[in-house]
Amino acid sequence: MTTLIKTLAEKPWLSGHDGVGVPAEVAIFDLAKEKVGLRxxxxxxxxxxxxxxxxxRLRMVYSDWVPVQDPGVLWLSTGLLVVASVALQVSSIFMSRQHDQRALTAFYVGGVCTLLFVCCQLVAWSELSNAGYLVSTNPASSFFYLLTAVHGLHVIGGLVAWLRTAIRMRSAEPGAARIAVDLCTLYSHFLLLVWAGLFYLLLNS
Amino acid sequence: MALAIVLILMVIGSVIFHFWSPWWFTELASNWGAMDTTILITFWVTGFVFIAVNLFIAYCVIKFRHRPDRTAAYEPENSKLEAWLTGLTGLGVIAMLTPGLIVYTDFINVPDDAVIIEAVGQQWQWSYRYPGLDGALGKADNRNVTFDNPLGIDPDDPWGQDDIVVTGAAAHIELDQPIKFNLRSKDVLHDFYVSQFRAKMDVVPGLVSYFWMTPTRLGSFEVMCAELCGVGHYNMRSEVVVDSREDYQAWLSQQTTFAESQGKPAPVGNLIERGAQLAQQHGCIACHSLDGNRGVGPSWKGMYGRTEQLADGSTVTADDAYLRESITDPGAKLVEGYPPVMAAYPMGSDDLDALVAYFKTL
Amino acid sequence: MAYADQDTGHHAGPDKFIWKYVWSQDHKVIAVQYGCTAIAVGILALVLSWLMRMQIGFPGSLEFIDPSAYYQYVTMHGMIMVIYLLTAFFLGGFGNYLIPLMCGARDMVFPFLNMLSYWFYLLSVLILLASYFVPGGPTGAGWTLYPPQSILQGTPGTDWGIILMLASLAVFIIAFTMGGLNYITTVLQARCRGLTLMRMPLTIWSIITATVLGLLAFPALFVSAIMLMFDRVLGTSFFMPYIVHMGQALETGGGSPVLFQHLFWFFGHPEVYIVALPAFGLVSDILSTHARKNIFGYRMMVWAILAIGGISFIVWAHHMYVSGMNLYLGYFFATTTLIIAIPTAIKVYNWTLTLWHGNIHLNTPMLFSIGFISTFLIGGLTGLFLGNVAVDIPLSDTYFVVAHFHMVMAIAPIMVVFAAIYHWYPKITGRMYNETLGVIHFWVTFVGTYLIYFPMHYLGFEGMPRRYYAYEGYEFISESAHSLNEFISVVAILVGVLQILFIINMLMSLKTGKLAGANPWNATTLEWQTPQTPPAHGNWGDELPVVYRWAYDYSVPGADEDFIPQNQPGELGDGREVGDDTGHSSGEGAPA
Structure with a gap:
């Protein structure tokens, strides 16, 4: 913050005078560009x-809101997403230590768990609709489908990246996919965090 | 150079236009003269800036336009000047915001002696409800709406029994009496707008919005809709009549209460007059003109007996049977080129007779 | 994938036409693709505005304009102009072209994603246009798409039009996100050596701030579009209250239309600045170049951009003063809205002070830039009426609003679009445009739009409501107001048709314009210092540029010429260090 204020207070036209004129490397983050883009x-x-x-939250306050009985399978899917996140982190660590084979195994575990998460979410949908909560039954159930769908689509997008990375890990020379693995890991952490927030919200409807 | 001249002419022209313009506020008919004052304050503050900046640009363009021997100044910034300008702008903002917020405080605080009148919007007509003798409006909800209870008054609420419902006719209000307009919508967003009153507010389905005003001038004022509400938006007309106390009371005493209107047979009278009255009451003329102009729906002028091209390609003669069907089931045979937006009106046979009789006269 | 090694490898660029101009990953080609698509769809929106003006000025003169058609014109005109023309042109067009060049980068950091961004944008445009070919036609709900009206019969295009509109917006937002991530990452990470943040031209500051606004605000449109889509297609009740529609009770109920408005305007207000900020930045650089003078108060300009960007997120409900929301919110939003006027006013002052003691070359880009200051001034000042809640109540939903937002968000930005196209045309094509045609184009556009919109404010004072198909039989609207509408319509159509001058100029000069050279304006910023003009794929030949100074070294005392390019090392012609004493003395500020 202070650096930012200091930067914004610079008088760039004086640069020749106080020596800032010497060309400097100017990237803001010491990170690969892909990681900056992902953030x-x-x-x-x-x-x-x-x-x-x-x-x-704003829709919740209206009188027609009837809370949904959350399907129990959500706990399982949450667990799976945690495992996936951990596995990908492990894979990422192995990559940095150049244990490529172990990294690949952990990477598979992460992907498969994520895939199972998606399946669990579908099970949750069918449980919910069997219990009589359809998309248009009540705003609470509408939101349930909507939020899980949007999150699920982000997860599926991640799985596409995962698949491409896995192919690259198998074919390319060791270490080539390191950034890609890191990106997948980071992304899975993010989606876990988002899911934790959404799950909390759905439980407290 | 031409640019400088044009900028100067623009400023002069704008000032002349302002004083010459025949287009200005409609004559005020409510207590909201203060809103006009805030507009004027803003007008003079911003008008000064408009003139000053444009003239300054014109001056710069004349004085500092390119000449081979000219060199521009080198001046990265001037903190003092910038601070002054910021401060002055801040003062200007305060000069406009303060009166604005004072007037706004008036606007949101409804006086205690305000009389409540409800205006209800629907595609594309206005209806009104008055509290009746008990001085309070009964509960109402769109879920209670039926053909005979168009405003959805709760039939079980004792407060609602003496409410007065006005559909398809002008609302009357009393001179110098503060009025709180409660606003409800049956379908989509509308906005209750009378130019001469200045105050306006959206009418939102699912909630009751409001604004208040005190009429200060006798007369009849046009009500329009100021929030896009579909193809008939531009023709969602009504009227507010500002009466003296005596006239207002006289008008009010002629109205029927909600309880009286329920289950009462339609008044028998001249069939054609009855038809015209029904057309008025159900807001038909928002979409069907009487003068042959194209509206949301076909004009009624010369409609009876006309041969119409239907949307499915066939043709039909507008006879009694067709017209009656088109009122009770408008989607069945749709005239080519018009949107399928008319509601079904499940009227009794007598009413249909009356309407068709009315059509024949047009 | 090919894109992974783009930035390190050679940048000879592909040869085959289709790879070079169609499936191109070169930011300059993508920029031109964005620009041309935006102009094409903008012409459609312009024609729609003529049809509207025909109906308003000469009601009933065109048989085929019925109320449904009219509201469809209104909706499509607004949506196309705001989203598919202006947003796409400023960020997809100028953002793409200028960010890598002004930052001294070879390309965007993710060229493949950049290409996808354009193709998604094109897809969104095609989906939008497809709504003209479905039963019921495009939606006529107004560009704000307020439910319940937008998804109920009674509004045109509720069968398919609204679905395609929402789908198109969703695709556009995805396209924008792909582009936006690129712009951000490029500016953060890929500036050339020496280009510190405070040495960046204001163009980059403003485009990047607008991009951040877009990335954070477009999700609100996305959310509201998806939820509205659910309401329309799946029968949910996010925004649907209990409704009796056309005499029938609907099954949905319990929702809130005001919730949609909050979401919509949480996007919608930053959107105003997503369009305005890039215009601010571009015009700053053009003014400075053609006045041969540094932009006045650079630091204040940067701070103002950031302040406007920040505050723009807490002013949205000034679009909703009469929406039926809690009335106490009016205090907060009126105050924030009038506060945002201060940094905006500072920008206007600094533009005019840049002209002060300048050496003003009145060529086409400069004319349009000064035209921008003047038109933006009107639009900004009338914003003070509408932002101040008590003043807004009588004026809301009248022609005053129409005049205001066209001045501030249509005419002023389009002035900058023209200024910038003329300014950078020699760099993009390598040839000069025709100056005479350009100047005529300016006069037509500037005087014409002024004649259209200045009187229109007065129709608003009179209380004429907007979005009306016809005004027949309203007594309070004076007869002369109808005559004024005729006048406005005639001028509008004339000004619109004469934009052909611009198209002719652009196309003709491609072939016949005289060769421009690398730096025809003697400008300081990096895009004018490329080894080839137009710049080749990869922009900089073998070596990236290195920056030694800020972007505004015009007319530096003691320098040989009246400009010093950013990549010129720190010595002046006489061996004295640049800024040796001038910097300090000028800090005190008495104009010499």
């Missing part, structure tokens, strides 16, 4: 989910 994407996705949450 920026997190800001966008966070904004999206935050706004859904705000809409949810």
């Amino acid at each position: 920026a994407f997190f800001a966008v996705a966070a904004s999206l989910f935050m706004l859904f949450v705000v809409a949810y």
Whole structure:
């Protein structure tokens, strides 16, 4: 923050005078550009989910809101997402230590758990609709389908990236996919965090 | 150079236009003269800035336009000047915001002696409800709406029994009496707007919005809708009549209460007059003109007996049977080129007779 | 994938036409693709505005304009102009072209994503246009798409039009996000050596701030579009209260239309600045270049951009003063809205003070830039009426609003679009445009739009409501107001048609314009210092540029010429260090 204020207070036209004129490296973050891009994407996705949450809270106060009985399978899916996140983190650590084979195994575990998460969410949908809560039954159930769908689509997008990375890990020379693995890991952490928030919201409807 | 001249002419022209313009506030008919004053304050503050900045640009363009021997000054910033300008702008903002918020405080605080009148919007007509003798409006909800209870007054609420419902006719209000307009919508967003009253407010389904005003001038004023509400938006007309105390009381005493209107047979009278009255009451003329102009729906002028091209390609003659069907089931045979937006009006046979009789006269 | 090694490898660029101009990953080609698509769809919106003006000025003169058609014109005109023309042009067009060049980068950091961004944008445009070919036609709900009206019969295009509109917006937002992540990451990470943040041209500051606004605000439109889509297609009740519609009780109920408005305007107000901020930045650089003078108060300009960007997130409900929301919110939003006027006013002052003691070359870009200051001034000042809640109540939903937002969000930004196109045309094509045609184009546009919109404010004072298909039989609207509408319509159509001058100029000069050279304006910023003009794929040949100074070294005392490019090392012609004493003395500020 102070650096930012200091930067904004600079008088750039004086540069020749006080020696700032010497060309400097100017990248803001000491990170690969893909990681910066992904973090920026997190800001966008966070904004999206935050706004859904705000809409949810604002819609909740109307009298027609009837809370949904949350399907128990959500606990299982939450567990799976945690395992996936941990596995990908492990994979990422192995990558940095150049244990490529172990990294690949952990990477598989992470992907499969994520895939199972998606399946669990579908099970939750069918449980819910069997219990008589359809999309249009009540705003609470509408939101349930909407939020899980939006989150699920983000997860599926991650799985596509996961698949591409896995193919690259198998074919390319060791270490080539390191950034990609890191990105998948970071993304899975983010989606876990988002899911934790959404799950909390749905439990407390 | 031409630019400088044009900018100067623009400023002069704008000032002349302002004083010459025949287009200005409609004559005020409510207590909201203060809103006009805030507009004027803002007008003079911003008008000064408009003239000053444009003239300054014109001056710069004349004085500092390119000449081979000219060198521009080198001046990265001037903190003192910038601070002054910021401060002055801040003062200007305060000068506009303060009166604005004072007037706004008046606007949101309804006086205790205000009389409540409800205005209800629907595509594309206005209806009104008055509290009746008990001085309070009964509960109402869109879920209670039926053909005979168009405003959805709760039939079990004792407060609602003496409410007075006015559909398809002008609302009357009393001179110098503060009025709180409670606003409800049956379908989509509308906005209750009378230019001469200045105050306006959206009419939102699912909630009751409001604004208040005191009429200060006798007369009849046009009500329009100021929030896009579909193809008939531009024709959602009504009228507010500002009466003296005596006239208002006289008018009010002629109205029927909600309880009286329920289950009462339609008044028998001249069939054609009855038809015209029904057309008025149900807001038909928002969409069907009487003068042959194209509206949301076909004009009624010369409609009876006309041969119409239908949307499915066939043709039909507008006879009794067709017209009656088109009122009770408008989607069945739709005239080519018009949107399928008319509500079904499940009227009794007598009313249909009356309407068709009325059509024949047009 | 090919994109992974783009920034390190050679940038000879692909040769085959289709890879070079169609499936291109070159930011400059993508920028031109964005620009041309935006102009094409903008022409459609312009024609729609003529049809509207025909109906308003000469009611009934065109048989085929019925109320449904009219409201469809209103909706499509607004949506296309705001989203698919202006947003796309400023960020997809100028953002794409200028960010890498002004930052001294070879390309955007993710060129493949950048290409996808354009194709998604094109897809969104095609989905939007498809609504003209479905039963019921495009939606006529107004560009704000307020429910319940937008998804109920009684509004045109509720069968398919609204669905396609919402789908198109969702795709557009995805396209914008792909582009926006690129812009952000490029500016953060890929500036060339020496280009510190405070040495960046204001163009970059403003585009990047607008991008951040877009990335954070477009999700609100996305959320409201998805929820509205659910209400329309799946029968949910997010925004649907209990409604008796056309005599029938609907099954939905319990929701809140005001919730939609909050979400919509949480996007909608930053959107105003998503369009305005890039215009601010571009015009600053153009003014400075053609006045041969540094932009006045650079630091204040940067702070103002950031302040406007920040405050723009807490002013949204000034669009909702009469929406039926809690009335006490009016205090807060009126105050924030009038506060945002202060940094905006500072920008206007600093533009005019840049002209002060300048050496003003009145060529086409400069004319349009000064035209921008003047038109933006009107739009900004009338904003003070509408932002102040008590003043807004009588004026809301009248022609005053129409005049205001066209001045501030249509005419002023389009002035900058023209200024910028003329300014950078020699760099983009390598040839000069025709100056005479350009000047005529300016006069037509500037005087014409002034004649259209200045009197329109007065129709608003009279209380004429907007979005009306016809005004027949309203007594309070004076006869002369109808005559004024005729006048406005005639001028509007004339000004619109004469935009052909611009198109002709652009196309003709491609072939016949005289060669421009690398830096025809003697400008300081990096895009004018490329080894080739137009710049080749990869922009900089073998070596990236290195920056030694800020972007505004015009008319530096003691320098040989009246400009010093950013990449020129720190010595002046006489061996003295740049800024040796001038910097200090000028800090005190008495104009010499």
